[in-house]
Amino acid sequence: MNNKTTDIIVIGSGITGCAVARELSRFDASVLVLDRGSDLAEGATKANSGIVHAGYDAVPGTKKALYNVRGAKMYESLAKELGVPYRRCGALVLAFDEEDKKTIENLKIRGETNGVEKLEILDRQALLKLEPNLNPEVVAALSVPTSAIVSPYEMAFALADDAALNGVCFRFDEEVQSVSKDSDGCFSVRTQKETWRCKVLVNCAGASGAIIHNQLSEAKLTMIHRRGQYYLLDRAVSQPFDRTVFQCPSAMGKGVLVSPTVHGNLLLGPTAEDIDDPLDTATTSSGLSDILKKAARTWPGLSTRTNITNFSGVRAHLTGDDFVVGPCDDCNGCFEAIGIESPGLSSAPAIGLDLAGMIADYLSLSRKEKTVPYPVPPVPFHDMTLEQREQAIQQDPTYGNIICRCEVVTEAEIRRAIRRPVGARSVDGVKRRTRAGMGRCQGGFCLPRVAAIISEETGIHLKEVTKNGGESLLLSDTIDTFLKGGHDHD
Amino acid sequence: MIERNVDILIIGAGPAGLAAAISARECGIESLLVVEREKDAGGILRQCIHNGFGLHRFKEELTGPEYAQRDIDKASELEIEIECSTTVLTVSPDRTATCVSASKGMQIIHAKAIVLAMGCRERPRGALCTPGTRCAGIYSAGTAQRFVNLEGFMPGKRVVILGSGDIGLIMARRMTLQGAKVLACIEIMPYSSGLNRNIVQCLHDYDIPLYLSHTVIDIKGRERLEGVTVAEVDDKRNPIPGTEIEFDCDTLLLSCGLIPENELSLGAGVEISPATSGAVVNESFETSVKGIFACGNVLHVHDLVDHVSNESFKAGAAAAAFVRNQRRTAPMITVKDGNGVRGTVPQQICSNTDQPVDLMFRPSAVFRNSAIVVECGGKELVRKKAMIFTPGEMALVTLKPENLKDLPADLITVRIE
Numbered sequence: 001m002n003n004k005t006t007d008i009i010v011i012g013s014g015i016t017g018c019a020v021a022r023e024l025s026r027f028d029a030s031v032l033v034l035d036r037g038s039d040l041a042e043g044a045t046k047a048n049s050g051i052v053h054a055g056y057d058a059v060p061g062t063k064k065a066l067y068n069v070r071g072a073k074m075y076e077s078l079a080k081e082l083g084v085p086y087r088r089c090g091a092l093v094l095a096f097d098e099e100d101k102k103t104i105e106n107l108k109i110r111g112e113t114n115g116v117e118k119l120e121i122l123d124r125q126a127l128l129k130l131e132p133n134l135n136p137e138v139v140a141a142l143s144v145p146t147s148a149i150v151s152p153y154e155m156a157f158a159l160a161d162d163a164a165l166n167g168v169c170f171r172f173d174e175e176v177q178s179v180s181k182d183s184d185g186c187f188s189v190r191t192q193k194e195t196w197r198c199k200v201l202v203n204c205a206g207a208s209g210a211i212i213h214n215q216l217s218e219a220k221l222t223m224i225h226r227r228g229q230y231y232l233l234d235r236a237v238s239q240p241f242d243r244t245v246f247q248c249p250s251a252m253g254k255g256v257l258v259s260p261t262v263h264g265n266l267l268l269g270p271t272a273e274d275i276d277d278p279l280d281t282a283t284t285s286s287g288l289s290d291i292l293k294k295a296a297r298t299w300p301g302l303s304t305r306t307n308i309t310n311f312s313g314v315r316a317h318l319t320g321d322d323f324v325v326g327p328c329d330d331c332n333g334c335f336e337a338i339g340i341e342s343p344g345l346s347s348a349p350a351i352g353l354d355l356a357g358m359i360a361d362y363l364s365l366s367r368k369e370k371t372v373p374y375p376v377p378p379v380p381f382h383d384m385t386l387e388q389r390e391q392a393i394q395q396d397p398t399y400g401n402i403i404c405r406c407e408v409v410t411e412a413e414i415r416r417a418i419r420r421p422v423g424a425r426s427v428d429g430v431k432r433r434t435r436a437g438m439g440r441c442q443g444g445f446c447l448p449r450v451a452a453i454i455s456e457e458t459g460i461h462l463k464e465v466t467k468n469g470g471e472s473l474l475l476s477d478t479i480d481t482f483l484k485g486g487h488d489h490d
Numbered sequence: 491m492i493e494r495n496v497d498i499l500i501i502g503a504g505p506a507g508l509a510a511a512i513s514a515r516e517c518g519i520e521s522l523l524v525v526e527r528e529k530d531a532g533g534i535l536r537q538c539i540h541n542g543f544g545l546h547r548f549k550e551e552l553t554g555p556e557y558a559q560r561d562i563d564k565a566s567e568l569e570i571e572i573e574c575s576t577t578v579l580t581v582s583p584d585r586t587a588t589c590v591s592a593s594k595g596m597q598i599i600h601a602k603a604i605v606l607a608m609g610c611r612e613r614p615r616g617a618l619c620t621p622g623t624r625c626a627g628i629y630s631a632g633t634a635q636r637f638v639n640l641e642g643f644m645p646g647k648r649v650v651i652l653g654s655g656d657i658g659l660i661m662a663r664r665m666t667l668q669g670a671k672v673l674a675c676i677e678i679m680p681y682s683s684g685l686n687r688n689i690v691q692c693l694h695d696y697d698i699p700l701y702l703s704h705t706v707i708d709i710k711g712r713e714r715l716e717g718v719t720v721a722e723v724d725d726k727r728n729p730i731p732g733t734e735i736e737f738d739c740d741t742l743l744l745s746c747g748l749i750p751e752n753e754l755s756l757g758a759g760v761e762i763s764p765a766t767s768g769a770v771v772n773e774s775f776e777t778s779v780k781g782i783f784a785c786g787n788v789l790h791v792h793d794l795v796d797h798v799s800n801e802s803f804k805a806g807a808a809a810a811a812f813v814r815n816q817r818r819t820a821p822m823i824t825v826k827d828g829n830g831v832r833g834t835v836p837q838q839i840c841s842n843t844d845q846p847v848d849l850m851f852r853p854s855a856v857f858r859n860s861a862i863v864v865e866c867g868g869k870e871l872v873r874k875k876a877m878i879f880t881p882g883e884m885a886l887v888t889l890k891p892e893n894l895k896d897l898p899a900d901l902i903t904v905r906i907e
Binding site for chain 2: 441
């Protein structure tokens with residue numbers, strides 16, 4: 001085997017790919033993760049509601065139901081182990097009329113069948129006591145105390161770091177253009193840069209999951225790309241709701257929610273629009289106004305005065321309406337996790353565990369005797385006590401240099417984000433790992449400083465620093481070369 | 491951990507903080523500390539390398555750095571302690587501040603008086619809810635100004651500017667002089683929010699079109715900005731279908747307003763005015779929290795640094811008077827915004843003040859051949875006529891102590907008629 005051959009290739013470094021990679025890193029095998037993006041979690045993982053669903057919504061007996069409930073139960077300890085922000089804040093599913101009430105009663109039965117604990121129907125009075133900012137027109141709600149919130153991309157980063165510490169190799173800007181099974185039983189995976197070969201192929205390709213599957217299997221899958229747009233409001237000392245508040249779900253998804261995030265922001269969204277291009281994560285004026293209209297039903301006092309940003313993500317919906325997880329029926333050595341839309345984030349740890357187990361059996365892998373333990377991540381400076389801050393600065397004075405004012409992120413934390421096993425390479429990469437630039441000024445102050453640190457740490461020229469990889473360059477040129485004709489207008 | 495006591499702590503060493511410090515020292519305050527988060531004093535003036543500063547105060551046309559240097563030199567002559575690269579993290583109502591720096595770690599500073607002089611920040615894209623992609627190439631005008639003037643980098647080659655605030659206008663000229671093509675300046679309101687002299691000197695002189703009553707309705711480009719769609723808006727600021735104009739550009743600069751940076755003030759329990767987004771203050775620039783003063787752009791956004799300095803000299807002197815227990819106590823008169831007036835500062839005046847009080851505000855629309863009228867209980871106190879009042883230029887009317895004698899009520903209204 002040459003060095004472009006590896007035991008296992010995972011396509012995609014979203015939450016599912018990262019979870020699979022981490023579980024595989026516990027076995028004696030070489031693992032390579034390929035991603036078309038320039039960083040981890042560039043697809044739906046970075047742009048979703050961040051909810052660890054309890055599992056009341058999925059139809060009993062489906063893979064969605066199975067993995068959701070199992071995955072959700074793994075989250076708390078996993079988040080603790082990896083130092084990822086997670087909070088079991090609970091959720092409410094609101095009913096505004098008798099029909100809604102029937103829906104939530106059915107959801108309760110469904111949830112109980114799926115094994116969700118502590119579900120309860122609350123009446124209006126109890127609800128308004130719990131959440132006084134709710135629309136008083138609410139008649140009842142399903143209370144879901146086991147529903148939780150998590151930072152989805154931070155979970156992916158931690159899973160990937162753990163995998164990398166245990167030998168998994170990650171390669172970015174490698175968009176898989178085609179896959180095929182060769183006569184020797186190995187797969188060839190062609191990207192714009194290389195042809196890679198492997199014994200086992202793991203398809204966690206998110207929006208491209210069906211395209212890759214259809215190259216290897218006769219049982220064709222059809223994927224619909226469903227975009228969800230959001231509002232993200234500023235952190236506040238007290239948000240209008242303590243819990244995630246849903247409206248009744250429909251065929252298009254779980255409806256518009258209003259939810260606190262683990263970082264104390266407030267999230268409104270998503271829309272559900274079927275689009276042609278899975279990479280089209282633009283927001284639209286009609287989508288944004290739709291969110292406001294619907295969210296106002298949950299929260300009549302809605303105000304977007306403190307809006308920080310709007311974003312959108314694209315969920316990978318299969319027409320079969322369920323996840324595809326497991327070995328591909330007609331292609332030995334190909335394992336798949338396709339159509340991992342909501343509750344995909346909740347399900348990812350369980351999917352990762354299952355797929356890795358199946359692959360280990362298939363390749364007769366043995367467990368590594370020793371794994372590298374995940375280093376305890378430092379508490380963010382933002383959350384440290386005075387004494388912890390003093391101590392941190394004594395050990396590393398760059399903790400005393402505040403780079404992002406809004407989110408209180410220090411130079412030490414930005415450098416660490418770049419030096420992590422799968423480190424940040426772009427301004428957005430730093431932003432998602434540290435929150436620098438996530439605040440109310442949206443990087444107005446810290447952007448030039450973050451860019452300078454990236455340039456210093458990675459040894460690239462400042463004008464080569466990108467917002468988010470690829471051609472997303474921040475700057476065109478230095479002012480002197482620019483004037484000398486380094487430009488082409490007119 | 492370092493813990494220290496000072497008479498006056500000034501947060502921010504921009505033009506406001508420097509003026510407040512100079513004034514407090516000149517009033518005899520020995521124990522004085524200015525804390526600045528940047529590595530040098532001077533604030534935003536450091537990156538404002540164009541001229542036009544200081545016409546009122548120095549009767550000269552200075553660049554931003556030159557203007558700042560005069561105050562820095564003065565502060566240094568007065569041996570005022572300025573601690574740079576130090577960020578204040580919290581201020582409590584009992585006037586204790588925690589700060590952090592790489593050289594000293596965490597510090598707790600107890601002050602008899604605090605002057606808030608943190609300045610303001612720019613409204614980012616999120617605050618505008620502009621739809622489209624989230625590509626590279628979208629900057630607030632001030633961030634672009636920093637890249638060009640302090641770091642020596644051009645953010646892009648073909649530029650559209652959204653908003654006609656002064657920094658955007660200045661950057662239209664700056665980018666043009668530096669070799670970029672500025673395609674248009676887009677303003678959602680039917681009038682510019684910038685100074686008239688900047689419209690003339692930065693747009694007209696360079697043939698850059700200004701589209702009033704227009705806005706950006708879409709942003710395109712997956713990685714780097716590729717273009718924006720601009721449309722005319724109706725009188726409710728909704729885009730009018732069929733009026734779309736496409737601009738092929740790689741850079742969008744936002745100059746859509748400034749927001750006083752009052753996070754520390756809020757933490758200290760300071761009451762914030764919804765009209766100015768700054769503290770509610772009296773004629774001494776004292777906030778609702780005893781011994782905490784505010785001045786400059788953190789109090790309300792100014793057009794001219796000369797006015798910032800003027801206001802901050804008064805705030806520094808008032809903080810010094812507070813420390814020396816020389817505060818006036820008398821019934822307070824409330825100042826209210828009337829027709830055509832938004833965000834009058836100060837909001838309260840001590841009825842026995844012995845100094846003239848400048849009332850500053852923004853006209854809420856364009857008024858021609860009008861007058862500012864200050865009245866109290868039906869009695870006209872002052873009338874000031876002008877050819878034009880616009881939201882882009884702060885209006886000012888001065889009340890003399892004698893205007894405040896024997897008032898018929900405890901409420902003063904400022905209006906334009």
